[in-house]
Amino acid sequence: MHEVSLCRQLAAAVTRATGGRPVETVYLRVGELRQVVPEALEYAWTFVVRGTPLSGSVLELDHVPAVLVCDDCTVSTRLGPELGFRCPACGSARTHLTSGEEFVLTAVDVHDETPSGPSGPLGDDAQRGIPHGALSPS
């Protein structure tokens, strides 16, 4: 259910940015702590966008690990599966997350004409996961 809500929010953001143009691929950055199940998100997306200009579009998820930084000893650690938020280096409880809570729409591929077949194959770049690159300053 959680994924359905997220897809609704996402569909609204994509629609605002694309103004109803047909969408092929939606690129997302999703933090580890967002508790998103990728398969559930992709499935929810198919029916949330049915009958809209986003219908047939696919999601490309870029997973972001959760990183904890200690306010006392400044050591930065990747959050382990046990999800303790204490600093593993010095044991301090004064820590904060520098990543892992993202749910960010980063880019959308749109086209101006409906393809003749089902939404065409992804570009070479998309298959290599280029959305990270697409974010770098140009």
Place this chain on the structure above:
Amino acid sequence: MGRFHRHDDGTVHAHEHDGTEHTHDEHDGHVHPHDEVPDRDPAELAELIGDHSGYVTGRERIEILEDIYAENDRLAAANRAALDAAGVHAINLMSSPGSGKTTLLARTLAALQGTVRVGVVEGDIETPLDAERLGGLGAQISLLNTGNGFGGECHLDAPMVARALRGLDLDTLDLLLIENVGNLVCPAEFEVGEHRKAMVYSITEGEDKPLKYPVMFRSVGAVVVNKMDLAPYLDFDMDLFRANLTAVNPQATVIEMSARTGDGVQAWLDWVGRPEQG
């Protein structure tokens, strides 16, 4: 947020050749300076002169960088501003289903009746049952069935609460208790305009819940540990639960309670009455 810029240069150009052998590398010999019209390739030219032979044309990447929660958070801020203007303090109360939120709310309304003017936003997927349980305790109640026009949402979000606020006379209230939909995942992710968040956890749920739902347990200022009257019949390990909670949220105020018997309710009322406390 929502800033997007289109790249009419090599970046986008590279995505207009999908499905052909034409690769990005073939462009490396060219120079594509910014702000100049890029070279047209044959497919693009064919499109321009009217060859529409079933080819995906004019593909473009729009870069966005928008937090998915941004729109909700804007509306939440508007709700909070409306509450502030009326001098109302709002608490978003969350939990899993059946943890005792509504029983706690009934106790709270009964205790505050006549001293604090309370409003309740009651979120429920389908029924008015909870709202009926809270009737007759002197509070203004605005029922939000999320199954009603909101698609059966598993949480309250800022637009829904905005609608619920229109059903309340904020100027005559001091405190607003927002009873979220029973669920340990989604409600933690949507700000609704509250000033503080609290959750009700019951000891029948297992000591591991803070580790399994860290986003929820990290989001709150207070955790009510409910159904303490059942402790003699359960193997609940309070020390283990507190250790797990501390691992994800060391600052949380923990209030042990039985909403059924009323034990511990005063500590909750104290927390509710001290907005400056997390």
